Structure formats: C-alpha cells, structure tokens
Amino acid sequence: MIFGMTAATGDLELSMVRHQPEGLDQLQAQTQFTRKELQSLYRGFKNECPSGLVDEETFKTIYSQFFPQGDATTYAHFLFNAFDMDRSGSIRFEDFVIGLSVLLRGSVTEKLRWAFNLYDINKDGYITKEEMMAIMTSIYDMMGRYTLPSVREDSPYEHVERFFQKMDRNRDGVVTIDEFIETCQKDENIMASMQLFENVI
Incomplete structure (x- = not known):
C-alpha cells in the first residue's frame, strides 16, 4: 500500500496548509473504511504529504520506493491519473482514500x-x-x-x-x-x- 496504516487515536486533524479534507463522517459514508482506519490513513498521508495534496512527481517518488527491482515511473503516472479524478494535477486525501476503498474493499x-x-x-x-x-x-x-x-x-x-x-x-x-x-x-x-x-x- 502507498501510505502505511498505523494505529492512531483522536480525531482527524484539519490543520492542513493548502487543502482541508471533507468531513470524516462524509468520507466514512463514501468508503468502506472505519473512522479509526480513516484517521490512520490520514496520518500516513499527511506524514508523506504535509500540504494535503500529492503532485505527480511526489507520487512517483513514493511509489517507486515499493518497486526498487524495476522502473515504476510509467505505471505510477497511469495510476496517478486514475486517482486524480478531477484532473487537477494533484491527488487530494479524499481522492486517494475513495480509490483505495474501491481497490481494497469494493465489489x-x-x-x-x-x-x-x-x-x-x-x-x-x-x-x-x-x-x-x-x-x-x-x-x-x-x-x-x-x-x-x-x-x-x-x-x-x-x-x-x-x-x-x-x-x-x-x-x-x-x-x-x-x-x-x-x-x-x-x-x-x-x-x-x-x-x-x-x-x-
């Protein structure tokens, strides 16, 4: 998985610089994740991407760490485009977690x-x-x-x-x-x- 799940307590922090995620309740309704899982995912996401937005270069860098035996650049580009649902050139936490929910827990x-x-x-x-x-x-x-x-x-x-x-x-x-x-x-x-x-x- 791209951003690690870690055990976390407390509510979702909303102290993001450029982008604040939608409410936790709304994300819980849109995904198959529990509140605690969303909090954990958010902490992992924010740790890697303090601004709350991931651009393509950052995404490629993070993703390539998981496949050191090959060249993940091109696949990461296609994957980024699939997560970037509104074609904004960056992935928001919401985009990431909704896509991840489908891939891990969807029908x-x-x-x-x-x-x-x-x-x-x-x-x-x-x-x-x-x-x-x-x-x-x-x-x-x-x-x-x-x-x-x-x-x-x-x-x-x-x-x-x-x-x-x-x-x-x-x-x-x-x-x-x-x-x-x-x-x-x-x-x-x-x-x-x-x-x-x-x-x-």
Missing part, C-alpha cells in the same frame, strides 16, 4: 470499473489495444525481471493480444466498459491477472 464490479478507468488512458470511454499495451508494458517494467511470481512468462505484446481478442467481443477495435466487465467476470485467467494488478496497488 468485483467496482474494482473492474476502477481498472477500466486506469486502462482508459485518454478517458474517452473506450480501451484501445495501444492503451492496454501501454499499461501492461509499464507493469512489466515495474515488476522487474526477477520478480516471483514471474510476470515475464510471455511478452506484454502476447499478453495484450490474448486479452484484447477476448474482450473486444464485437471486433470493432475498442473495448467498452460493458465488454471489459463481462469478459473479466467470465474469464478466470483475466481475473487472476486482475489479482496481480491489485497486488501492485
């Missing part, structure tokens, strides 16, 4: 919707083969050559060809969110790969 469909948003790089509502290739390549680069279990059993290109063929049901060259969710839910291999994807959050 399968919620997780798949989030994954679709990650793969849909230009946010046009479709995934192209090129977009899928860019994400897969970045995951291969990040995981590194010597990671176990190995993600280098086949090349990103072969991986994408196989996935895309299954997902693009009407053969129009793009994958819609409905095609993505339906295919993923029916295919054990794809769901296993989604599990790998969750592990690199």
Whole structure:
C-alpha cells in the first residue's frame, strides 16, 4: 500500500496548509473504511504529504520506493491519473482514500470499473489495444525481471493480444466498459491477472 496504516487515536486533524479534507463522517459514508482506519490513513498521508495534496512527481517518488527491482515511473503516472479524478494535477486525501476503498474493499464490479478507468488512458470511454499495451508494458517494467511470481512468462505484446481478442467481443477495435466487465467476470485467467494488478496497488 502507498501510505502505511498505523494505529492512531483522536480525531482527524484539519490543520492542513493548502487543502482541508471533507468531513470524516462524509468520507466514512463514501468508503468502506472505519473512522479509526480513516484517521490512520490520514496520518500516513499527511506524514508523506504535509500540504494535503500529492503532485505527480511526489507520487512517483513514493511509489517507486515499493518497486526498487524495476522502473515504476510509467505505471505510477497511469495510476496517478486514475486517482486524480478531477484532473487537477494533484491527488487530494479524499481522492486517494475513495480509490483505495474501491481497490481494497469494493465489489468485483467496482474494482473492474476502477481498472477500466486506469486502462482508459485518454478517458474517452473506450480501451484501445495501444492503451492496454501501454499499461501492461509499464507493469512489466515495474515488476522487474526477477520478480516471483514471474510476470515475464510471455511478452506484454502476447499478453495484450490474448486479452484484447477476448474482450473486444464485437471486433470493432475498442473495448467498452460493458465488454471489459463481462469478459473479466467470465474469464478466470483475466481475473487472476486482475489479482496481480491489485497486488501492485
């Protein structure tokens, strides 16, 4: 996980310099986290990002620490864009914790919707083969050559060809969110790969 969970007591501190998070009650209602977990996450977030906002460079620096065996820069860029829901160029605590709640505790469909948003790089509502290739390549680069279990059993290109063929049901060259969710839910291999994807959050 990007920001560590630590045992914490007391209420959410609201002494942020540039950005104050929404009320704790509202965040608790929007996420699957308990009040205590939100307080712990907030302390970890604020420790890493005292201003209350994370820009892309800071995000890359933090994220890369978790994958010293590979190059996490490109994947961190895509992940940052998925968390930066309002396209402001920075991630607020709310953005981070709502995304994290989906990834850790959301339903399968919620997780798949989030994954679709990650793969849909230009946010046009479709995934192209090129977009899928860019994400897969970045995951291969990040995981590194010597990671176990190995993600280098086949090349990103072969991986994408196989996935895309299954997902693009009407053969129009793009994958819609409905095609993505339906295919993923029916295919054990794809769901296993989604599990790998969750592990690199």
